[in-house]
Amino acid sequence: IQQMLVRTHELGVSDFAIVRQFEEEFSHFQADDFKLLRLMHDIASKRGEQKFLLMMQNNTELRPTGGYVGNAGILTIKDGEVPQFYLSDTDYLDDEIDIMNKYSDREIVKPRRLDQREEKDYINPPEPLVRFFPEYKWRFGDANWSPSFSQTAVNSEKLYNITFSQNEEEDVVFDGVIAFNPELVIDWLKILGGVQIQLADGVEFTAESFDDTPQNLYPGDRINGQVITEKTYIVDAIAQQVRDKFTGASFGLLLDMVSTLRHNVQDNNLMFYFNDPQMQAKLTQYGWDSELKPNRYDYLYVVDSNISRLRIDHMVPRLIDYQVEDVNNTYVATLKLSYNFNLDKEKTEGLFNEKIGDYTTYTRVYVPEGSSMINYDGVEDVDTFNELGKSVLGVFITVKPNTEKTVTLTYVLPFIKNEAGYELVMQKQPGNEFAALRVSLPMPENAEQFLPAKPQINETDNIAVWQMIFDEDQTFVMNKK
Template sequence: MVLSKVDFETYKNLVSQMTIIVEKLPDILGGEKSKTYLVLFENNMELRPTGGFIGSYGLLTFDNGRLSDFAISDVYSADGQLNGHVEPPAPIRQYLGEANWWLRDSNWDPDFPTSAKRAEWFLDKEMDKQVDGVVSIDLYPIKDFLEVSGSIFLSDYNMDITSNNLYEKVQSEVQDNFFPGTHKKASFLTALSRTILDEIGNLSSSQKISVLKLIYESLEQRHVQLFLHATDVQKSISALNWDGSVFIPSCDGDCFSDLAGIVEANVGVNKSNYFVKRSAEVDINIKGGEINKTLTLTLQNSANTNLGASGRYKSYVRLLVPENSTNINVTSTFGQNYQVLTPEITDSKGRKEIGIITEVLGGENKKLIFSWTNKTDGVLNQYGFYFRKQAGIDGFPVSIKVTTPVKVLGSNPVFASQCSKSPRNAPLQGGYEYCYNATLVRDLFARILF
């Protein structure tokens, strides 16, 4: 009954926050004053912390409730205007080999509001442009739109774009024979964007409903993220978890609120994420005033070995955990090889980031194993586990096992009470086991009551 009441309050809050946003739409769309938003086109085939490499950006302007301008530019054209030196985060300098920080790498912080503000700062310094907010979008919503609309024809390129060939065409048009200063990338994305906007008007009523649904799912699954200067609207966006922020949910009473979030950053200067799949296993053991956790991330690279460096996945991987985490260890396994790694551990805004560099060649599988501990105050009556999904990645298999010293009274989502061959609900040597398996397409908020 408790969980049902909590769920009711959650849906009630969802409706309330969306109502606020709808009421503010006239202002968002420039009803009284023209509004311009920075749109970051993040190519998730080259994964970065907030979705993907920022290869292009757009300035989206609304006036009197109508779209008045949408100008798309190549990010290198803007970065070429930056005067002076901006020191990059250490991993960008060390692993990406960049001595300077630019708009194209501004999304290094997985917390989207932080990266959005940084992107605005670079836009101001490079192009003397100020905006009213930032929107990020990766390739998944475009692919989903094409599944609804069917193929679209780019007349300037004499080319049909479908959901099946989108990645191939984007790669060919924006990456092949690219050099800084060319307008090739911006021209193609402009043609694609304008054709999609025109196509929306030609959709049937049922197709338009499907588009609204995919927009909602894109926000829920972090393929689109929003950061607006209108504080009342942004507060509602944040409450809906559409702002891409990193946080640890609050937890009242004798409760421990936990966080785990995997953040990958492709630093190989290629589009190898097209070939990369992942899965995660989380083992949580609650006992004696401690919570000991192990997270195993498996990375599988299906790239053909003939691709060489262009198929190699070189990634700076971070695990986000609570700031009071201790006993941190990281190892990796590849085939019969086992290696103890020395992580780079930093404190950042109420969390710890455990970072390591890794490479997965074409045809290889590699496991990264993180372990850490948190202390608890007294006996718990509730445990909350927040598994944060990174922007820019598709759903991936997640398996969670929780071992507790006492029987669980309830959980949401429901954890199976039999993880092994032991009799149902029988105490094991380490306590009672409960398991949950799912495909992580959005953030997971799990609650367990004791």
């Protein structure tokens, strides 16, 4: 109890009766839960008004930080209260101005043609998008092209203002960016229970059904016996109901919500960026800045970017097969990326107005800086460049429905054999819940310590092999005792 009192006193919630009443709930808190409470307290206790750009990412159309930004809005916090909060469909913002105005005390400027602001306001789109889409102008929905969330956040703020304001005087000055994937909403619905909206009286949106919930209802759609007569955006209505349930939740339920938030932050299903350097430094201190990790030795980060304009990543399970060989005291890495486009016609019937086409991703592979490409197979060409402190291999990969495609990249790692051991840091892409992993590494002589424990040992080739579902960041270590 005394330890909880000390910690909660720092957070400004040191009421003894509350802490004693919820002693059991607090006892389940992890150290990182208190870190998240501290972060939330720092945000809520700031005087005046703060504005955060909200981005809901759809991971069935994978992008570097989680998925296509299909929904966006503004969260306003004023003296610890939330007077304004909305989401809107980024693809049809002209149709959704009424929703935006509903939760705002000022008129929201309609999206305007891109030629209404001066050319100097534009920012150059990513080169691969220009290469794939001729005459492409960077859309807000594609803002999260960088796997560095701080870069994505800065670009998102700029693109939001270029898209929605007529001139620089009307630009929104943001305090930061908050991005989240559907997994966060699903976890909240598990705790809060289902929600209902006025349009769909009697229909409950639950954790089990949210994945299949469309952003919009279209003329001719039926819901609870009603025939929809005009296109209707429903995500914001669901979000407002979740917000109402959250604000009316019991203290014990709120503690559960904190643990759920912490879990999603650690899994990169919830990402923050602050324009305040001190707040951003705290994120980095906690390891929650969603940046590429530093590496002392080997490193691998596979980042898929679905540019098919189709939300089908859940139909494309993939295997990341990484092998390292000792070739004359030099380490040669072979990475095989296999994509199996398993098109289930029954599940996709009615989801698209046109025939589902190929699955295409521009995939970047981040490896230790100084690595050198020596061979590739399965693609026409490989882009090689450096960014974010890593060497990068970039490839366009196209997979036809009901086929499998494997791309092989072979490169020399920039360090020589280490007799003492081996270490590999592998990052999981936010939102990519569709990958399995196979890692094969050369064992140092007399290796006895392994992380993760108990790999398969091939004594003939002197290698250790791990196989697993790739659902979190992994660090592979082999050492002598």
